[in-house]
Amino acid sequence: MTYIVALTGGIGSGKTTVSNGFKKIGINVIDSDIIAKKIIKYDDRISFSIKKKFGEKIFNIDKSINLPLLRKYIFNNREYRLWLENLLHPKIHKETINHIKLIKSSWCIWVVPLLVEKKLEKHANRILLIDTPVKNQIQRIIKRDQINFEEASKIITLQATREKRISISDDIIYNKKEIKKIDLYVHYFNIFYSFLAKEHQKKKIKNMKKNYLTKFY
Numbered sequence: 001m002t003y004i005v006a007l008t009g010g011i012g013s014g015k016t017t018v019s020n021g022f023k024k025i026g027i028n029v030i031d032s033d034i035i036a037k038k039i040i041k042y043d044d045r046i047s048f049s050i051k052k053k054f055g056e057k058i059f060n061i062d063k064s065i066n067l068p069l070l071r072k073y074i075f076n077n078r079e080y081r082l083w084l085e086n087l088l089h090p091k092i093h094k095e096t097i098n099h100i101k102l103i104k105s106s107w108c109i110w111v112v113p114l115l116v117e118k119k120l121e122k123h124a125n126r127i128l129l130i131d132t133p134v135k136n137q138i139q140r141i142i143k144r145d146q147i148n149f150e151e152a153s154k155i156i157t158l159q160a161t162r163e164k165r166i167s168i169s170d171d172i173i174y175n176k177k178e179i180k181k182i183d184l185y186v187h188y189f190n191i192f193y194s195f196l197a198k199e200h201q202k203k204k205i206k207n208m209k210k211n212y213l214t215k216f217y
């Protein structure tokens with residue numbers, strides 16, 4: 001079984017930016033968000049349930065689900081959010097396991113935004129956190145998603161706190177400014193995780209967690 005490095009962080013922290021860096025150097029990346037979007041798009045039973053819950057207005061003209069509208073609903077209503085998470089989570093989990101089973105390389109990245117919220121830590125061998133100050137997260141998602149300050153702040157208050165994420169992580173990339181440095185961190189972690197995966201396979205390191213903690217601040 002491949003060695004699994006969970007990559008997590010709050011909204012807009014830079015998970016995709018970092019995971020793209022890993023992809024670029026040939027690392028296998030399994031992304032829960034991409035899996036979720038595919039399930040919403042292609043799983044008829046899921047789109048039927050979503051239609052039943054929100055009505056025809058949730059569809060675009062081409063009958064695909066209007067994702068920005070769905071996002072708006074779930075971030076404004078806790079019941080809707082939990083309902084959707086419970087609907088998707090078992091399928092995402094099953095798909096993720098299927099993807100991971102197919103991986104032949106010694107280690108992989110598993111991008112999992114809700115690692116803390118859904119208590120998924122036990123499924124990872126190691127946890128890499130992309131940590132960003134809330135102020136920067138807000139600025140980035142306002143720009144990227146064209147939402148206002150209140151909407152952006154609200155989404156962040158619904159997520160786990162930075163402190164909670166930091167407390168469960170093994171390695172941390174502090175992604176405040178210097179986006180150019182990401183490639184450097186990615187190269188470092190490639191070497192580091194290749195080493196850990198090898199040691200893990202040889203069972204040299206029993207408890208991998210909290211050994212060799214790395215922080216890039």
Ligand code: ATP
Nearest residue numbers: 011012013014015016017140144175176177178179
């Ligand atoms: P989400 O949780 O919404 O999927 P994410 O954690 O994957 O977000 P990204 O999509 O990687 O975050 O980044 C969010 C936005 O911030 C993107 O537009 C990205 O280009 C930008 N960004 C990422 N890192 C930095 C940085 N260090 N400096 C400036 N902008 C950045």
